[in-house]
Amino acid sequence: xxxxxxxxxxxxxxxxxxxxxxxxxxxxxxxxxxxxxxxxxxxxxxxxxxxxxxxxxxxxxxxxxxxxxxxxxxxxxxxxxxxxxxxxxxxxxxxxxxxxxxxxxxxxxxxxxxxxxxxxxxxxxxxxxxxxxxxxxxxxxxxxxxxxxxxxxxxxxxxxxxxxxxxxxxxxxxxxxxxxxxxxxxxxxxxxxxxxxxxxxxxxxxxxxxxxxxxxxxxxxxxxxxxxxxxxxxxxxxxxxxxxxxxxxxxxxxxxxxxxxxxxxxxxxxxxxxxxxxxxxxxxxxxxxxxxxxxxxxxxxxxxxxxxxxxxxxxxxxxxxxxxxxxxxxxxxxxxxxxxxxxxxxxxxxxxxxxxxxxxxxxxxxxxxxxxxxxxxxxxxxxxxxxxxxxxxxxxxxxxxxxxxxxxxxxxxxxxxxxxxxxxxxxxxxxxxxxxxxxxxxxxxxxxxxxxxxxxxxxxxxxxxxxxxxxxxxxxxxxxxxxxxxxxxxxxxxxxxxxxxxx
Amino acid sequence: xxxxxxxxxxxxxxxxxxxxxxxxxxxxxxxxxxxxxxxxxxxxxxxxxxxxxxxxxxxxxxxxxxxxxxxxxxxxxxxxxxxxxxxxxxxxxxxxxxxxxxxxxxxxxxxxxxxxxxxxxxxxxxxxxxxxxxxxxxxxxxxxxxxxxxxxx
Numbered sequence: 001x002x003x004x005x006x007x008x009x010x011x012x013x014x015x016x017x018x019x020x021x022x023x024x025x026x027x028x029x030x031x032x033x034x035x036x037x038x039x040x041x042x043x044x045x046x047x048x049x050x051x052x053x054x055x056x057x058x059x060x061x062x063x064x065x066x067x068x069x070x071x072x073x074x075x076x077x078x079x080x081x082x083x084x085x086x087x088x089x090x091x092x093x094x095x096x097x098x099x100x101x102x103x104x105x106x107x108x109x110x111x112x113x114x115x116x117x118x119x120x121x122x123x124x125x126x127x128x129x130x131x132x133x134x135x136x137x138x139x140x141x142x143x144x145x146x147x148x149x150x151x152x153x154x155x156x157x158x159x160x161x162x163x164x165x166x167x168x169x170x171x172x173x174x175x176x177x178x179x180x181x182x183x184x185x186x187x188x189x190x191x192x193x194x195x196x197x198x199x200x201x202x203x204x205x206x207x208x209x210x211x212x213x214x215x216x217x218x219x220x221x222x223x224x225x226x227x228x229x230x231x232x233x234x235x236x237x238x239x240x241x242x243x244x245x246x247x248x249x250x251x252x253x254x255x256x257x258x259x260x261x262x263x264x265x266x267x268x269x270x271x272x273x274x275x276x277x278x279x280x281x282x283x284x285x286x287x288x289x290x291x292x293x294x295x296x297x298x299x300x301x302x303x304x305x306x307x308x309x310x311x312x313x314x315x316x317x318x319x320x321x322x323x324x325x326x327x328x329x330x331x332x333x334x335x336x337x338x339x340x341x342x343x344x345x346x347x348x349x350x351x352x353x354x355x356x357x358x359x360x361x362x363x364x365x366x367x368x369x370x371x372x373x374x375x376x377x378x379x380x381x382x383x384x385x386x387x388x389x390x391x392x393x394x395x396x397x398x399x400x401x402x403x404x405x406x407x408x409x410x411x412x413x414x415x416x417x418x419x420x421x422x423x424x425x426x427x428x429x430x431x432x433x434x435x436x437x438x439x440x441x442x443x444x445x446x447x448x449x450x451x452x453x454x455x456x457x458x459x460x461x462x463x464x465x466x467x468x469x470x471x472x473x474x475x476x477x478x479x480x481x482x483x484x485x486x487x488x489x490x491x492x493x494x495x496x497x498x499x500x501x502x503x
Numbered sequence: 504x505x506x507x508x509x510x511x512x513x514x515x516x517x518x519x520x521x522x523x524x525x526x527x528x529x530x531x532x533x534x535x536x537x538x539x540x541x542x543x544x545x546x547x548x549x550x551x552x553x554x555x556x557x558x559x560x561x562x563x564x565x566x567x568x569x570x571x572x573x574x575x576x577x578x579x580x581x582x583x584x585x586x587x588x589x590x591x592x593x594x595x596x597x598x599x600x601x602x603x604x605x606x607x608x609x610x611x612x613x614x615x616x617x618x619x620x621x622x623x624x625x626x627x628x629x630x631x632x633x634x635x636x637x638x639x640x641x642x643x644x645x646x647x648x649x650x651x652x653x654x655x656x
Contacts (some may be wrong), residue, residue: 176523405596
């Protein structure tokens, strides 16, 4: 069995002491920063990205980064439950019933339910990835330049659809991201582009600096807008172990959430967020006590948390098999791969099987570490919530500075952080989502390269994109998605979903 | 005459798109276009800049019609003190050396909050510096000089 062999390879790679160590560090650091209110998984990963470059070994670096991702998500739900302040939108749903449970003195049970649901969903999703990644990779290997162009267009269009707010603005963000991705030396002609005479930017804008600026710094600035006291409801979390009744109530929601999350997570855009909302709606509808929802229903924590985690995990599928990041976190991961000298895409599985399967196996190990470590450490995380914010961000700024400098020892990268920090903050204030921008930034060079190649292969005939069947199918999909989002009825529904989310 | 009301958030956003679109379009225009068959370095960026410009104009038109969410409060103090922190680090890391640079960087960032007291800021920055020395110099052995030439080292 190929699958078994591959999983054995993966687990033997991921469970070396060296890799386990980095997985552990990643999970701990991720939880540590993820717990801090107002800092979501994306900002956490962006800020911890530079540290992973010091490792030097791509497998360990990516395993650590994946660990940071799960850790940050887990930390985010802890914050959501304990102080009703979701670190990111996907745990916003958890905050609804989780916080109410905490107010009733059942914080322990809510946290444990979230952990158990996440672990179960993570386990299922890991096996789904192992199952579906190879056939998808095989299809992707048949892709030519034209198909890649069309595929990237699908990815970018989907990112636009699932962004909050105005579709036009999200489109603008994608285009701006693509343009920023082109800054640097043109690979074909060697001509410098948009560098304004600054030779230090000839290799392109440093991805880490852009990500830290747009997500990390902008986030810090937003938190500084109004500094108010956070009240931590629970100083002591007790009764961590769910009762038998709790277990009975959480089983079905966890199963349903896992299925929903696994399917929606593959979609480009914000699959995990969508999954969490969908799961909450489903649970409320099938429940025999819908009136309990919003007042501390265990199902309202179990379902969305499982869906969220399953979605977070299956969103690795397009990135690992097609090299196509579908959300900002995956854009960060693929940026990390590029910096480690690995070109994300279908070739990764065949050329670097140990890396590919090692990452997949480490997802499960990371989830296991989370449940084993975090439940006992919950007291520590609660204490962390009481650390005032003004103590935290000078520390974050100092480490960001060292971290970014350490990537290339280029001081111009530090100026870039400040520039993208202010740009990111301005865009945030103008209600533009930064996620499509980062996606565009990562895909910009790839899109241009494949576009040029496709045009050369077709001898300058642009109809190549619609005469090749796979490419035509993908473009039709992108067009359909765009048409649907501009239809008034859907637009209204979409607005409702995001309004609910913002509430 | 009817007064045209322009929504601030969308107006600024559209203007930003237009300015950026024009900037990239102008820069691309100066480069070799090539043909559709063999695209030059300017071809694809010009296309994108054109789209950005167009989107900016659409947002501007929308701004005259519908009101959107207000911009809300701005973190002026944060911007004034957070943004210079990495710039200061970049300017001084080679000259002052890595430890003094990180100390002052943390100190600058500390005062971005109104709640920070000077004593706390000093202790915090010293702690960050010590931690950085242990982790980055000792632990990860990054090749940065702890103290630089400006200090006579």
